[in-house]
Structure formats: structure tokens, C-alpha cells
Amino acid sequence: RPDIKNLKEEMEKQLPESTNSLLTDISRTAERTGMRVYLIGGIVRDLFLERPNDDIDIVVEGNGIDFAEHLRTDYGGSVKMHETFGTASWIHPSGLYIDVTSARLEYYERPASLPDVELSTLSEDLYRRDFTINSMALCLNPEVFGDLVDPFNGQADLRSKTIKVLHNLSFIDDPTRILRAVRFETRFDFLMDKQTESLALNSMARMRDLSAHRIVEEMKRLFKDEDPPGTIKRLFKLTFWQQFGVDDGSAEQSYIHAGQLKMFYEIHKPPAGTKPRWFNYFAIPFFTSKKMYLMSQFSLTKRNNKFLQDIRNLSDMEGVEQIREPGEFHRFLKHYEDEAIIFMIAKENMENEDIITSYLKRRIDMPVFLTGEDLIQEGMKPGPHFRGILLELEVAVLNGEINTRDEAVAWLHENHMK
Numbered sequence: 416r417p418d419i420k421n422l423k424e425e426m427e428k429q430l431p432e433s434t435n436s437l438l439t440d441i442s443r444t445a446e447r448t449g450m451r452v453y454l455i456g457g458i459v460r461d462l463f464l465e466r467p468n469d470d471i472d473i474v475v476e477g478n479g480i481d482f483a484e485h486l487r488t489d490y491g492g493s494v495k496m497h498e499t500f501g502t503a504s505w506i507h508p509s510g511l512y513i514d515v516t517s518a519r520l521e522y523y524e525r526p527a528s529l530p531d532v533e534l535s536t537l538s539e540d541l542y543r544r545d546f547t548i549n550s551m552a553l554c555l556n557p558e559v560f561g562d563l564v565d566p567f568n569g570q571a572d573l574r575s576k577t578i579k580v581l582h583n584l585s586f587i588d589d590p591t592r593i594l595r596a597v598r599f600e601t602r603f604d605f606l607m608d609k610q611t612e613s614l615a616l617n618s619m620a621r622m623r624d625l626s627a628h629r630i631v632e633e634m635k636r637l638f639k640d641e642d643p644p645g646t647i648k649r650l651f652k653l654t655f656w657q658q659f660g661v662d663d664g665s666a667e668q669s670y671i672h673a674g675q676l677k678m679f680y681e682i683h684k685p686p687a688g689t690k691p692r693w694f695n696y697f698a699i700p701f702f703t704s705k706k707m708y709l710m711s712q713f714s715l716t717k718r719n720n721k722f723l724q725d726i727r728n729l730s731d732m733e734g735v736e737q738i739r740e741p742g743e744f745h746r747f748l749k750h751y752e753d754e755a756i757i758f759m760i761a762k763e764n765m766e767n768e769d770i771i772t773s774y775l776k777r778r779i780d781m782p783v784f785l786t787g788e789d790l791i792q793e794g795m796k797p798g799p800h801f802r803g804i805l806l807e808l809e810v811a812v813l814n815g816e817i818n819t820r821d822e823a824v825a826w827l828h829e830n831h832m833k
């Protein structure tokens with residue numbers, strides 16, 4: 416299809432009413448103040464791809480903070496400034512955040528990667544971005560509303576489904592962009608072009624210079640997207656895992672485990688949720704390489720630590736495959752979190768998967784018929800053996816053998832008080 420030069424129609428058709436009305440407001444303020452204002456980034460790309468996105472990012476050729484103040488004057492709300500970057504957020508009265516950036520040179524240090532040729536201030540701003548498909552802008556001033564500014568031909572790369580950096584130092588400037596590239600590849604079913612892929616490979620070692628926090632942030636986004644097993648595989652090919660001590664040879668096994676994990680959630684719909692959490696996928700290559708200990712550096716929360724600890728302990732457990740009753744699982748698995756249990760069993764493709772799922776479902780709202788206090792009331796002497804008795808009671812409840820408090824009391828007398 417021929418190049419699109421103006422996207423006014425697409426905007427009206429695709430963006431929500433509220434977004435369009437906001438853009439009209441911004442357009443009016445641009446007119447009043449005589450500043451050149453652009454809509455930029457992911458939303459422009461997604462208009463071409465016909466994917467929903469209402470994340471408004473604005474670039475101003477001039478002072479972004481001033482422009483945000485003008486918006487507040489015209490329509491209310493408030494302004495939050497980030498002085499050092501020359502950016503501001505206009506917080507619309509509805510509570511929506513709109514980022515306003517300055518494309519004014521003096522705010523930036525000029526990076527080495529900028530070419531000597533003169534670029535307009537807007538083009539220079541676009542040139543600092545990650546990929547051609549993200550480096551398009553739409554004019555918002557009324558007389559040119561919806562006009563596309565696309566100096567690096569992002570439109571052509573969208574058409575050929577290509578992720579392409581704008582210059583050779585892009586991944587050196589910011590190695591997280593390699594992970595963004597993979598994310599866009601899987602999300603849109605695009606591919607990096609040859610040059611971009613080889614730059615990614617060459618810069619991959621820089622990944623080790625990033626803080627765990629930054630890697631974790633990207634992983635969260637990566638494994639929320641469409642195809643986690645494919646993502647794991649792709650990251651092996653680009654030698655991401657290998658930077659952190661994972662074995663090259665674990666790729667295939669990791670891919671399979673990720674697929675099984677994904678499928679387990681889809682088929683069994685366990686209480687742990689509809690999808691595995693990002694950390695589960697992230698753990699797979701380390702697990703497959705038997706190098707979970709290398710992963711603890713990325714385990715920034717209590718929940719993730721517990722997960723790692725559970726996996727480590729579950730790896731040593733034997734005999735779970737033979738179990739045929741929900742309650743019996745409880746003896747083994749009482750202290751383990753759902754997601755760790757699923758992580759382990761999904762990999763085995765075990766015949767008793769259904770029973771495990773039904774165990775997980777039952778244990779969430781397992782009634783507590785008796786407590787230690789009740790045992791004393793019934794005339795038992797307190798002691799460490801209470802633990803074992805209460806566990807046996809839970810096992811019987813989970814197996815459906817005990818359904819009321821009276822039955823529990825009868826069971827107690829029958830089995831433990833004779």
C-alpha cells in the first residue's frame with residue numbers, strides 16, 4: 416500500500432473518544448502559544464499496526480515544561496516537573512498523565528552517536544530513540560494536524576516487519592534496548608534486520624553492566640507478552656542467558672519446560688492464576704542448567720526468594736509421581752507455594768497432574784475444623800505430636816473423608832484418643 420502521509424483519519428477511527436478530545440485540546444494550546452507540538456512513540460507505531468494504545472507522549476520543539484504549564488492554564492489539572500531532563504508531566508483533571516518532553520538541544524548532552532549532519536530538533540529527538548518503528552511523530556498543530564514525520568522510514572520497516580536500530584551505538588547507549596527488540600519481535604511477530612541482530616550479539620556482554628533492577632524490569636515486561644517459550648529461545652540465540660552463567664546447551668530443554676508450564680496453566684487453570692508469573696519463566700534456564708544459585712541476584716522480593724527456596728527443596732523430593740489422592744499430596748507439599756509446585760510438576764508431564772490441581776484447589780479453602788486449642792479442650796495433652804495429628808486431619812479433610820466438625824471430633828477420638 417502507498418505511504419500514509421497523514422493519520423488524522425486513523426486517529427479518529429482508532430483512538431478512544433477521550434484521547435482524541437485531549438489531542439484536540441493540546442492542538443489548541445499549540446496554536447495559541449505558537450509552539451510546535453508532536454505526538455510521539457508507541458502510540459504512533461500502534462496506529463499503523465491497528466493495536467489499541469492510548470498512551471499520550473508529547474514532544475515540543477521548545478520548552479516542554481512551559482508547554483505543560485500552558486496546558487494547565489488552559490484546561491486545569493496540575494504539572495509535575497522533572498527539571499534535570501527538561502520534561503514535565505501534565506496531570507489532566509481526569510487524573511491521566513501526559514508526558515511532555517523538550518526536543519530542545521541544550522537539555523541534553525550530545526551523545527557520541529549523533530551524526531554531524533544537521534537535523535531538525537525533532538529529528539534529533541527521534542534519532543535518540545531505540546528503533547525506526549518507534550521514531551515516528553505526528554504533528555498536532557491545527558494546520559498540519561496528523562501529518563507524519565518519519566525521517567528514518569519507520570513506516571517501511573513496519574511494513575516489512577523489521578526491528579531496526581537508528582545507529583550502530585544504540586545498544587551501547589542502552590543495552591536494555593536489546594530486550595526491547597526481542598519484546599517487539601515476539602509481540603508483533605517482527606524480526607531484527609541482520610545488522611541490528613549482529614549489533615545485539617556484539618553488545619550482549621554489556622548486559623552484565625546493568626543493575627539487577629533494570630534487568631528485572633525488562634523481564635517483567637518480556638514475560639508478560641505473547642510467547643514466553645519463544646522469548647526464552649530467542650534470548651538463548653542472542654546469548655542473553657549465557658551472560659549470567661547459564662549453559663548454552665540448556666536452550667531446548669528450557670524451551671520445552673516453558674511450553675509445558677504455559678500449557679499447564681491453560682489446561683488446569685490452577686488457583687495460582689491464569690498465567691505463570693514472569694519470575695517462573697525467568698527461572699527456567701537457570702533451573703535447567705542446575706544453576707539456580709546464580710539467580711538469587713535477581714530475586715529482589717520475599718516472594719521470589721520463597722519461590723527459589725521451594726524449588727530447591729522440591730528438586731530433592733521423591734515419590735510424588737505415585738500419589739493418587741489429593742490429601743496424600745498434602746503430606747509432601749503443605750509448606751510449598753502453588754507456583755513452585757506447578758513449576759516442578761509441569762516439567763515432568765506427570766499422569767497425576769489432575770489430582771495435583773484438585774489438591775491445590777481444595778487446599779485454598781480447606782475448612783479448619785479443629786485447632787490445637789480444640790485438642791486440649793477434648794482432653795489431650797499438648798505437645799509436638801499435635802502437629803502430626805492436625806496434619807493427618809487436613810489430609811483426611813482434603814480426601815473428603817471428613818466434612819463436618821462433628822466428624823472431625825469423632826475421627827480424633829477414634830484415631831488418637833484410644
Ligand code: CTP
Nearest residue numbers: 456457458470543544545546549550589591592
Ligand atoms: N525508548 C528508547 N529507549 C529505551 C526505552 C524507550 O528509545 N530504552 C523510546 C522508544 O522510542 C519508545 C519511547 O521511548 O517508543 C517510549 O518508551 P516506552 O513507553 O517504554 O515504549 P513503547 O514503545 O510505548 O512500548 P509499549 O507499547 O510497550 O509501552
